[in-house]
Every structure is written in structure tokens, then in C-alpha cells.
Amino acid sequence: MNLLANPVVANVAKSTLAFAILIAVWQVVGQLTQVPEHIFPLPSKIAEVFVRTFPSQVHHLAATGFATVCGLALALVVGVLLAITVIYFASIKGAVLTVLAAFNSIPKIAVAPLFVIWFGLGIESKILLAFLLAIFPVFVNSVTGLGEIEKDMLDLSKISGGNEWRIFTKVRLMHALPYIADSLKVAFPLALVGAIVGEFIGGNRGIGYLILSAQFNMDTALVFAALLSITIFTTAGVGVVVLFEHLFLNWRPSQRAT
């Protein structure tokens, strides 16, 4: 009882219970209605396939995960650098924002085949797709976080003798960290979409490839098992960001102990 009084434990317990109920209902209803396995497999079947194909899941997830994390890291670096450029060269801000908005309005998925032509079937085209999908939220949030500093705070920094570099590292960047962390929570699943679409289009490794080949064999349970792998991966990735916030951004209103 005391353990459940802890809000974190209570939250985890509630979510687990909700999942358990959902899966139990799925299992029972599936068994009663006798839906064919190749249409909608039972949770027990998916679990069995997941365990059986575990080594191959890890093999493919490693490729997808690598492309996702590389694309995300690239998006983080380029997005923040681009935001810094826009903040410090205010005159080009309008132009850069317009060009980026125009680029962002192109459905990146639609140009994926182009990347295969340009960069081949290897990991490069996947990383690039992941990068392109992830960069926009990182950039937009970085511009807000780096730019929207209280005027009084900047005046105080200037009058205290702060040069651009010190103001950047001790004021702007610190102010931007929560915005950037937030953007990563959105950008991470987007980067994953990029990597998987890249694998759909070509290549012989990755969760996207696994799903496609399972679909080809009508192995629906394997498709679901692959989805389970991705879900675990995304949850872990977002979990890392949340952990970072908890450890280093604990001054944020949302992170404060109540």
C-alpha cells in the first residue's frame, strides 16, 4: 500500500494494468471469434514469434536503431547550428524560415526513392531520411529556446560584462535545453519513421525490411513482433530523454517535486 502511494510507482502500475487488460481482452475476444491468424494474430502467438525470432529481431533493430540515432544526432547538431545562425544573423531569419518551411511542406516520404538513387541502398539513405524528418522540430524549438530570452536578463548580462560567448553558453543555451529536450521527444519517433521508410524502399537489413519480408510471406505474427521491437526501442529512446530531463533539468516546472 505504501509503495502505491508513490506517484511514480502508482503511474507505472496503472499503465501496466491498462496494457494487461487490453492484451487480455484481445486474447479472449480473438479466441472466441476465431479470426484467422494471418489477419489478426493472438497476443500469445505474437509473443511466441517474438521470442523465437529474437536474435533476428535484434539484428534488424540494430540497423534501424543505428540509422535512427545517427539521423537524430545529425538533426540535433544541424538543427541547433541553424537555429544559432538564425538568432545571431537576424537579417537572414526571414529567408531561412521561409525556405525551411517550404522544404518542410514537401512530404519527405515522397522523395525517399530519390535518396535511394542518390545514396544507394546502404545505410546513408536511411540516415538522411531520418535526419530530414527529425530536423524541423529540433530547429523550431531551438529557435524559440535560444531566442526568447527576457530582455531584462539580456540587459543584466550585458551590463555585467557578458560577451556574446558567455551570454550564449550561460544564458541562451541553458534556457534552450528544455526546449531542445522536448523537441527530441517528437523528433525521435519521426527519425524512426524515416529510417523504416528508407528500409521499405530498399536494402536487406532493418525492421522495415523485416516487416516487408514478413508481409510478403503473409507472416502477420512476425509483422506484429517487429512492431513490438520498434515500440520497445522508441519507448527506451524517449525514456532516455525523460531521464536526462529528470537528472539535469529538474528545475523545470514539470519536473519539480510536488
Next chain:
Amino acid sequence: MLTPLSEVPVEAKDLCKSFRNVLALQDVSLTVHDRQFVTIVGPSGCGKSTLLRLISGLIPPTSGEVLVRGTPVSAPIIGVGMVFQSPVLMPWRTALDNILFVAEMRGEAGGKYRDRALELIELAGLAGFEQKRPHELSGGMQQRVAICRALLLNPPLILMDEPFGALDVITRERMGFELEKIWNVTKTTVIFVTHSISESVLLSDRIIVMSARPGRIVETFEVDLPRPRGRELLSHPAFVRLSADVRACIENASASAI
């Protein structure tokens, strides 16, 4: 950079400032002597804050000039202490680190000033709160942290822009007494903007009354009440008389403008 302990008479000569053709300040001339506490009072929107920003060099005058130690001010004067209406604390820094911020902006290690900061914390009645983040402090405490920050490097001049304006009446009065107490120890040259008459009489050596927009200096009062000034001063006949004079002066100035 200004060196502490040297004489810092601030002199403003025929300052005018317009914003988009609206005249905010008109022919303001004043002299502040070393180690004097000068208060600028006037109705809201009379350009008191603008005057402070002009003196600090954060904004340039439309005409006229500001001289600090005989040198015309053309850029933000590095090393002036500033206190704003809001505390302008960094939420990611503890009270102590917020105070050390001004040293870091100068490019010095904050740790060098740790003892000095702790002394100020003690003086401001914040002992025990040095490791708290701003959100864990009350409004009055946050403003005291801001005052400590302004005092850290023994600045030759401190500009205070309605520092108690956002506090409730009771806290505000207490903060007035606290600041008087602190000032008796530090004896820094202060230019203090307020619209509270009792605050101005309690704190100042000199009170400058400004008219409604466009701001002009209408009258100057010398305050030679003995220091330290405690609560008993509030009922002192000289205090009451001076407060009435200042009030009458402000009312005249506002009435003529309407």
C-alpha cells in the same frame, strides 16, 4: 570598466528621449553624488525607467548626454549593478549561483566570490536558502537575491527600477526597511525608481520628482533624516511633513499635465 571606490558622480545633461516621435523625457538634468541614495518618483509612464536605461547606457538619448565620472556614456556601462521590477533570476541556478552570475559574466570564476556572496546572503536575511532554486523562494526573497546579485562586485553605482513594484504591500514595506539596513552597511551610490512616496522618503538622501509624460524634473527634495531609519520613523513629524510635500508636488505635476 569602472573601478569600485572611486568617485562616481553621475551627471545627466539636458537629456531628451523620444520613441517614435513621442517625447518620453524632456530636458532632464541631474547630478548624483558619490554614496548618495537618490530616488526618482513620479506618476506611471513618466519616463522614470527610461531615465535609468539612459543612465546605464542600455539605450542612447535622442539628445543630451550622460556623464559618468566625467566620461560620456555611449554603450552599456559594464560593472553597474541593476535590479529590475521582476527578480530576473535564472530558474536553473540556485540562489547562490544566481548571485555569482554577474562575476561569471565578467569572465571570472564564480567560486572566487563565494564568501562575499554568502556574506550578502546573510546580510539580506537569506541564510539557509542559498542552495534553493528561485521557484522555492517567495517573491520578496527572490528580489533580495536580485539585490545581493547587484551588490556582489561592490559596484560603484546601482540602478534599481521599481524593485519592489511586484510585491504585496506588507512585503514591500518590509523590503524597504531591509534595503535601508543593507544600504547602511554598503553605502553604494544608488539611483532608485519608485512610485511609492513613503519608500522614497524612507530610503533616500535626495528625491527627484518627475512630471507625467513628457517626463521633466519638477522638484528636488533633500532628505536629512538620521540613519539608520527604522519603523519608528514612519510617524516622525519630519517624515510625515516631507511625505506630504512630495505628495503635493507629484499631484501638482500630474494635474498640470492633465
